Amino acid sequence: MEFPAYLATMPMHAITEIHGEPGLLARFRLEIEAFDEAARDRLTEALDLAADLHRDDRRVREPYLNHLLRVAIRLMHHYQVRDVDVIVAGLLHDAVEDHPAELAGLDPAAAGCDVTSAALAALSDRFGSRVARLVAAVTNPAYDPGRDRDEQYREHVAASLEREPWARVIKVSDFTDNGVGVIHTVGPKVARAAAKYRPLVPVFRDLVARPDTPLSPPVKQHILAQLDLAEERFSAILDPPA
Numbered sequence: 001m002e003f004p005a006y007l008a009t010m011p012m013h014a015i016t017e018i019h020g021e022p023g024l025l026a027r028f029r030l031e032i033e034a035f036d037e038a039a040r041d042r043l044t045e046a047l048d049l050a051a052d053l054h055r056d057d058r059r060v061r062e063p064y065l066n067h068l069l070r071v072a073i074r075l076m077h078h079y080q081v082r083d084v085d086v087i088v089a090g091l092l093h094d095a096v097e098d099h100p101a102e103l104a105g106l107d108p109a110a111a112g113c114d115v116t117s118a119a120l121a122a123l124s125d126r127f128g129s130r131v132a133r134l135v136a137a138v139t140n141p142a143y144d145p146g147r148d149r150d151e152q153y154r155e156h157v158a159a160s161l162e163r164e165p166w167a168r169v170i171k172v173s174d175f176t177d178n179g180v181g182v183i184h185t186v187g188p189k190v191a192r193a194a195a196k197y198r199p200l201v202p203v204f205r206d207l208v209a210r211p212d213t214p215l216s217p218p219v220k221q222h223i224l225a226q227l228d229l230a231e232e233r234f235s236a237i238l239d240p241p242a
Helices: 005-009 012-032 037-053 064-077 084-091 100-104 115-127 129-137 149-163 165-184 189-209 217-238
Strands: none
Touching (some): 012 037, 012 165, 037 084, 037 115, 064 084, 064 165, 084 129, 084 165, 115 129, 129 149, 149 165, 149 189, 165 189, 165 217
């Protein structure tokens, strides 16, 4: 498939709408050209694993892999991340949460096994302990069924990102795709997603602005502007007109 020369500068949701998964894959390959051969091989291996694990997953109107590609491309292009571990963890940030047994090579029905720990161990064996630690930081824990799931999700995000500055960077890319991209969601999920994510906007503003968040000042300003845009969209969805 032929793609336009300006694919390298197109907004990612525009690539998604016009060119779909093939366009995002082409954009990903353009971005990793800036890395050396060993890094490209490692990033391609992570992409292949993500594509395999999420091969049957859908995200509203699109393959789930599109979301993972946008998260990784945003890390490289908009956040200027050149740390391969972080980008690998971005590609695989939902692997342990969504497909732990498959990642660990276990029978999903196996009893008496901590499948999450097994999946993280498999990830560590394949990509290193730091990648596994970053993925663990953005993996949701088992929730207390007696408490509100969204509230527990927000508590987990705030606590886990307090400890892991690079995990903040991965999670804010994920949040941007979900929050700013909420207008690309359809049906009842629009309001549900806005209500879930809106209370996290001030949390991310604080985390991004911290001195130990490893991003340049211009990148931090870009992210803060994206958080403002997400808030505008949440308000349009959730707040009644005056």
